[in-house]
Amino acid sequence: MDIEEVKRRAGPREFSPKDDLPEEYRKAATRMIQFHANSEIMGAYLERPFIREAPSLDRKLACSAKVQDEIGHGQLLYRAAESLGLKTRDEMLDELANGEGKFLNCFHYPMESWVETPMIAFFVDGAAMRRQATLKRTSWEPYAHAMDKVCFEEGFHVKHGEAILHELMTGSKKEQEMTQEAFEVWWPRIIQFFGPTNDKSTHHGFASEVGLKQMGNDELRTAFLNAYIPKAEKYGLEIPDEPRIRKNDDGTYEVVEEDLDWDEFFTIAKNDYDGSHQQINGRQKAQEAVDWVREVLDEHEAREFGSTQQQAAD
Amino acid sequence: MIWEVFRQENAGDYHEHCGNVHAPDREMALMFAEVQHARRKPTNSLWVAPKDEIGEVDTEDAKFGGTTDKSYRWAVTYDFEAAASEVEESTDEQAEADRRRKVQQEKQEAQGGD
Incomplete structure (x- = not known):
C-alpha cells in the first residue's frame, strides 16, 4: 500500500498487522504509541510513592489499584506498538531507561505532596482520557483495541482523583490553601498537556491525514477546558490569571500562548529538564533492579521451547 | 486435530471464539472454518489455533476479581x-x-448450593 492509499482509506480501525503499510505510517504510529506507552509507565512511577503517603486505607488501596492499572496500560500499548514491526518492547523499554524515549510533559515534574495528587489523578488523567476517548477511532486497530480497555478503566482514576480533590477542598483551611497553591503550579503544565496550537505541532498534520490522530490539539484543549474549568470552580479552586484564557462566542477557548513557558516545554520535550533526569534515572534504576526477572523468564522460555528467539520478557 | 475458531464480524472488531473444527492441518482448518462458521454469519476474518495450544483458567481454579x-x-x-x-x-x-x-x-453460588 502506498501512502496515498493509506490517506484515502484512513478511517477508524482501518489498518491491522496483516496490512502491508508503508514505512512512513509505521514510523508515525510507532512514535505515537511508544510515547503513549512511555507516558503510562512514567505516570505510574510518579504516583507510586503516594501509595505509601496515602492518608487512609481506602486511598491506599485505590492508589495501588490505579498504579497497577497504569503499568498494565503501558504493557498493552507496547504490544500495540510492537505489532507495527519496527521496534520490540525490549528496545522501547531500553530507550525509555536511557533517556531517548519521550513522554508527557506533566510527568517530568516531581510530585512532593499529597495535595498534588488530584492535579495528576483528576486534571491530567481527565485531559488524557479526553484524548484517549478520541483514539478509540484511530486507524491502527491494535491501538484502538488497547484504548477500549484503557478507557474502561480510566473512569475510576478520574473519579477517584475527583474524590481526593473534593476531600481536600472541603477539608481544613490549610488544606484548601495548599491545594490551591498546587493547582496554580500545575495549571499551566496541564494546559500545555495539549501542546502548542496545531500549526506549531510538527507531527500533527501527517498523523491526522493517516487517521492515527482523530482530533487536533486545539479541539481537545477546548473540550477539556469546557468540562474541567466548571469542575475546578465548583470545588472552589480559583483559575490563575495566567495563562489568560479567552472564551470565544462559539464556546471555544483561546489560551494566550505567550503566557506559557514554551522554553521549558521544549526543554522537557528533549528530556533535558531537571525533573526529566530525575524521573528517567528513577525508571532506569527500577529497570536494572528487575533485570534478573527478565533473564529468568527468557532462560525459562528458551528451555521450554528450545528456541533462541527470546520473547516472554522482551 | 482440533482447531479452535475465532470469527471477526467487521473490520476493526474483536475476533470472538465461535467453535472448533476437526482438520489435519492449518490450511484445511481454515477451509473448514470458512464453510462451517462463516457460511451465513457476516464475516470479515477468521483465526484458527490448535486446541492444545490454548491455555485456560476458569472459575474452578480462580476467583476472578x-x-x-x-x-x-x-x-x-x-x-x-x-x-x-x-x-x-x-x-x-x-x-x-x-x-x-x-x-x-449469584448464579455460581446458587449452583454451588444444590
Whole structure:
C-alpha cells in the first residue's frame, strides 16, 4: 500500500498487522504509541510513592489499584506498538531507561505532596482520557483495541482523583490553601498537556491525514477546558490569571500562548529538564533492579521451547 | 486435530471464539472454518489455533476479581457527576460489568448450593 492509499482509506480501525503499510505510517504510529506507552509507565512511577503517603486505607488501596492499572496500560500499548514491526518492547523499554524515549510533559515534574495528587489523578488523567476517548477511532486497530480497555478503566482514576480533590477542598483551611497553591503550579503544565496550537505541532498534520490522530490539539484543549474549568470552580479552586484564557462566542477557548513557558516545554520535550533526569534515572534504576526477572523468564522460555528467539520478557 | 475458531464480524472488531473444527492441518482448518462458521454469519476474518495450544483458567481454579471487597477499584463507588462524557461512558461500562459479574456470582453460588 502506498501512502496515498493509506490517506484515502484512513478511517477508524482501518489498518491491522496483516496490512502491508508503508514505512512512513509505521514510523508515525510507532512514535505515537511508544510515547503513549512511555507516558503510562512514567505516570505510574510518579504516583507510586503516594501509595505509601496515602492518608487512609481506602486511598491506599485505590492508589495501588490505579498504579497497577497504569503499568498494565503501558504493557498493552507496547504490544500495540510492537505489532507495527519496527521496534520490540525490549528496545522501547531500553530507550525509555536511557533517556531517548519521550513522554508527557506533566510527568517530568516531581510530585512532593499529597495535595498534588488530584492535579495528576483528576486534571491530567481527565485531559488524557479526553484524548484517549478520541483514539478509540484511530486507524491502527491494535491501538484502538488497547484504548477500549484503557478507557474502561480510566473512569475510576478520574473519579477517584475527583474524590481526593473534593476531600481536600472541603477539608481544613490549610488544606484548601495548599491545594490551591498546587493547582496554580500545575495549571499551566496541564494546559500545555495539549501542546502548542496545531500549526506549531510538527507531527500533527501527517498523523491526522493517516487517521492515527482523530482530533487536533486545539479541539481537545477546548473540550477539556469546557468540562474541567466548571469542575475546578465548583470545588472552589480559583483559575490563575495566567495563562489568560479567552472564551470565544462559539464556546471555544483561546489560551494566550505567550503566557506559557514554551522554553521549558521544549526543554522537557528533549528530556533535558531537571525533573526529566530525575524521573528517567528513577525508571532506569527500577529497570536494572528487575533485570534478573527478565533473564529468568527468557532462560525459562528458551528451555521450554528450545528456541533462541527470546520473547516472554522482551 | 482440533482447531479452535475465532470469527471477526467487521473490520476493526474483536475476533470472538465461535467453535472448533476437526482438520489435519492449518490450511484445511481454515477451509473448514470458512464453510462451517462463516457460511451465513457476516464475516470479515477468521483465526484458527490448535486446541492444545490454548491455555485456560476458569472459575474452578480462580476467583476472578479476587476474594476481598475491591469496590475501591470501581468508578461507580465515587459518587460524583462525571466531569466529561468519556468519564460517564467509562462509568456506565463499569456499572454494566459490575452488574453482570454479580449476576454471574449469584448464579455460581446458587449452583454451588444444590
